[in-house]
Amino acid sequence: MDNGENAVPNVIIFPLPLQSPVNSMLKLAELLCLAGGVHVTFLITEHNHQRLLRSTDAGSRFERYYLGKFSFEVISDGLREDHPRSAEDYEGIVNSLQGVAEPHLREMLRSERGRKVTCVIAEAVFGYAFEIGKEVGIPVFAFETVSPCYLGVYLCIPKLFEEGQLPSKGEDLETLVTGVPGMEGLLKVRDLPHFCRAKDPWAEESGKLIMAEIHAVPKAHGLILNSFEELDGPIMAHIRTHCPNTYMIGPVQQHLKTRLAERETTMPPSSNSFWREDKTCIQWLDEQPEESVIYVSFGSQNTLTMAELMEVWHGLVASGVRFLWVLRPNTLRAAKEVLDQNLVRELKKGCLECGRIVSWAPQEEVLAHRAIGGFWTHSGWNSTLESILAGKPMICWAQYVDQLVTRRLVSEVWRIGVDMEDRCDRLSVEKMVKELMMGSRRQELKKSAQKFSKLARESVNNGGSSYTSLDHLINDIRKLSSIKHFQNNLSCIG
Known part of the structure; x- marks a missing residue:
């Protein structure tokens, strides 16, 4: 037997x-x-x-x-x-x-x-x-x-x-x-x-x-x-x-x-990250005022063209809002194109007073940090849930698969974020970042995000x-x- x-x-x-x-x-x-x-x-x-x-x-x-x-x-x-x-x-x-x-x-x-x-x-x-x-x-x-x-x-x-x-x-x-x-x-x-x-x-x-x-x-x-x-x-x-x-x-x-x-x-x-996390960004966040920083990450798979990357950078800097931006080595869309480290150094140098650029970040810890006031995300499901748990409102810039539906729910049903749709020019970036971080709807979005954060935590108790x-x-x-x-x-x- x-x-x-x-x-x-x-x-x-x-x-x-x-x-x-x-x-x-x-x-x-x-x-x-x-x-x-x-x-x-x-x-x-x-x-x-x-x-x-x-x-x-x-x-x-x-x-x-x-x-x-x-x-x-x-x-x-x-x-x-x-x-x-x-x-x-x-x-x-x-x-x-x-x-x-x-x-x-x-x-x-x-x-x-x-x-x-x-x-x-x-x-x-x-x-x-x-x-x-x-x-x-x-x-x-x-x-x-x-x-x-x-x-x-x-x-x-x-x-x-x-x-x-x-x-x-x-x-x-x-x-x-x-x-x-x-x-x-x-x-x-x-x-x-x-x-x-x-x-x-x-x-x-x-x-x-x-x-x-x-x-x-x-x-x-x-x-x-x-x-x-x-x-x-x-x-x-x-x-x-x-x-x-x-x-x-x-x-x-x-x-x-x-x-x-x-x-x-x-x-x-x-x-469980495939990328080594740069935890020095937490020390940088410790030095920033409460809810003053927007966290920017487009996930582990989404890619940008060089033109889009530069529009994102210019828009973030022009907004005047502090930012923490995850810029992976394989962020560029062309399969064999790797981010030139000289370019990355120039981007970092150009935002020393207002921003921080890292190759990867401990996302859950970042989103839970008191200095983070919002999240510009690709609307991947894992990232969306982590933002909900942290009670942080979002800017959604979806590209494919479930991201497209998720961003619609985030902006129109749960009302915990705003949707960029297909725009990626520096003026639109500047406008969306300001709207999320200091616009007239900020308190409404924040209140809704915190409501769902509470419900999420209660569901697993x-x-x-x-x-x-x-x-x-x-x-x-x-x-x-x-x-x-x-x-x-x-x-x-x-």
């Missing part, structure tokens, strides 16, 4: 090979490990694993605090080491990874080595993970690391095409899109993925990936979302018609802190909506393990 080891849930977590999904899923991994009696295998690309080890203490941290509960499974992403792995080639990255990950995951789920797998938690874009799970009889949960509102839009896209609302006709990006439950009269054509403007969207690589995701969600054993009911409740009724078994467990950033505090676990501030939902997820995983353990024992007896 089974010795009991296989009764311990063994969960495989498989994130998109991008900064934000890896960060969110590592935090989920820690939450599961903290629950006790759960082992997590984290499937990560070799490229990202090396970046993680070089930039953070993730390797030693997981070994020290989660020894025997957590392990990395490292695979290739199928790309050359010198491949830029930029946002512009998102579809190529995902497709290349599939060539390696699909047979590897199938072998992991079928293998008799070590612990038997209880379930898989994967990004819904990995449609093959759900097919493999069905083949071998192992449940697969979908963890959508994009915003739930964007997922709600995704799930409506086939219907919008069937009804003739899409593809959009003409060049009027301001045309309202109807037919998305919970978002009636809100969305415009400009908020939808670019392939929605194509005559044959499903022939495009981005369209194929989205269709795979749309098909995967209803097949999932459950759907995990990094949000909370009080924020995204209106869209959830629609999402649950596609996947009734849904767990809203976010914001995972704060949820992890809550669970660690409950267990009185002493753990230093941790990072004991008894809160996300806290309860995570408990349900953990209990359901344990039940799956108990069922498999019972079935294994029966087969042994037989």
Whole structure:
């Protein structure tokens, strides 16, 4: 008979090979490990694993605090080491990874080595993970690391095409899109993925990936979302018609802190960043007046042209507002173009009196700092949640994927920010920064941001909506393990 080891849930977590999904899923991994009696295998690309080890203490941290509960499974992403792995080639990255990950995951789920797998938690874009799970009889949960509102839009896209609302006709990006439950009269054509403007969207690589995701969600054993009911409740009724078994467990950033505090676990501030953080910016912030600094970061993937970069710089300086700007070495859009360090030095020299430029920053710590009064963001979901938690109003400058829908919710529904739309000239930058930091709407935006900050924190406290939902997820995983353990024992007896 089974010795009991296989009764311990063994969960495989498989994130998109991008900064934000890896960060969110590592935090989920820690939450599961903290629950006790759960082992997590984290499937990560070799490229990202090396970046993680070089930039953070993730390797030693997981070994020290989660020894025997957590392990990395490292695979290739199928790309050359010198491949830029930029946002512009998102579809190529995902497709290349599939060539390696699909047979590897199938072998992991079928293998008799070590612990038997209880379930898989994967990004819904990995449609093959759900097919493999069905083949071998192992449940697969979908963890959508994009915003739930964007997922709600995704799930409506086939219907919008069937009804003739899409593809959009003409060049009027301001045309309202109807037919998305919970978002009636809100969305415009400009908020939808670019392939929605194509005559044959499903022939495009981005369209194929989205269709795979749309098909995967209803097949999932459950759907995990990094949000909370009080924020995204209106869209959830629609999402649950596609996947009734849904767990809203976010914001995972704060949820992890809550669970660690409950267990009185002493753990230093941790990072899952692919970039080495420049923490000298915190010392600089300590010297600035309260709420006087705007934090500027366009995420780990978004890129700028050289012209856009210079317009941002000129606009920030002209605003007269103090700023902390994250300028990554790979910020420039051209795949092989790296920021010239002489240029960076000149930019830094030109804003010594009013600004600070760093290659990467400890974002959660920065946003929580008393000197930060606002956040100019690309509207990535992780960044949006971190800004909400910190109670800081936003300027939204979205470029692609869920950012386009998220910025609409931020500005029009939650009213915690303003939208730049497609503008990036120095006069517009100067105007938007002044409006956020000292304009007539500042107090209104700040009050709304602080309201949602309070709701976010309450949701992950004991008894809160996300806290309860995570408990349900953990209990359901344990039940799956108990069922498999019972079935294994029966087969042994037989």
